Amino acid sequence: MAGRRPLIAGNWKMNGLRSSGVALAEKLAENIKARTAVNFDMLVCPPATLVSEIARTVDGSGIDVGGQDCHTAVSGAHTGDTSAEMLADSGARFVILGHSERRADHGESDKLVHEKALAARDKNLIAVICIGETEAERDSGVTLDVCRKQLADSVPNDATAANVVIAYEPVWAIGTGKVPTNDDIAEVHAAIREALKGKIGAEADKMRILYGGSLKPNNAKEILALEDVDGGLIGGASLQAEDFLAIADSCPA
Ligand code: PGA
Secondary structure, three states, rough: OOOOOOEEEEEEEOOHHHHHHHHHHHHHHHHHHHHOOOOOOOEEEHHHHHHHHHHHOOOOOOOOOOOEEEOOOOOOOOOOHHHHHHHHOOOOOEEEEOHHHHHHHHHOOOHHHHHHHHHHHHHEEEEEEEEEHHHHHOOOOOOOHHHHHHHHOOOOOOOOOEEEEEEOOOHHHHOOOOOOOHHHHHHHHHHHHHHHHHHHHHHHOOOEEEEEEEOOOOOOOHHHOOOOEEEEEEOOOHHOHHHHHHOOOOOOO
């Protein structure tokens, strides 16, 4: 952890209507507001349709809101897309970029993710940049190479800990209930930190590297305690307030 405050980020993906989304956010906000101190930062990333409503719901609780993607342009003829400025205007402070589902469903390249990260920064959004290997890549022993390449090409060379968070998410662990061993997670996170040092120097020690992929209340404590793991990006378990809070409460004291 080394002085890095853990970030517990919920990725709601394409889930949530106004009633269920607000009810979930209300539960989280009430819980966090009732505490005298918290040892983590909490972020929820609802679908774009709910960003402004959820931002209003959690206002004053200390919980941040993020989008799940943004376009590279500020505005224009891009039917169906959302700009970083629109997210910021809706109350978002963060945006997830390059999630493997977007890389797979929309063919997003590292270069595009890099451009999106610059667009996000221009509007003062913190980019949560996702990287991670597929099962075939893990099986053929190229995990570290794949992650280093995604990192090199998606993360801006002048990124800082204030405008970028990295999320390591093995594609095969997302939504499957499968997780790498603690040693494997530790190895990849250490390699990411090392690669970041080569890219951004000492700033790498401050940058948060989240783990994501089937993070649950029953495995969070050991994973969040690993040296270079600075929080989690949570999908399925972020849709239940109790589970999401239990994961947050698993952060090392
Ligand atoms: P999961 O999703 O926690 O449901 O595996 C994680 C993610 O895709 O960010």
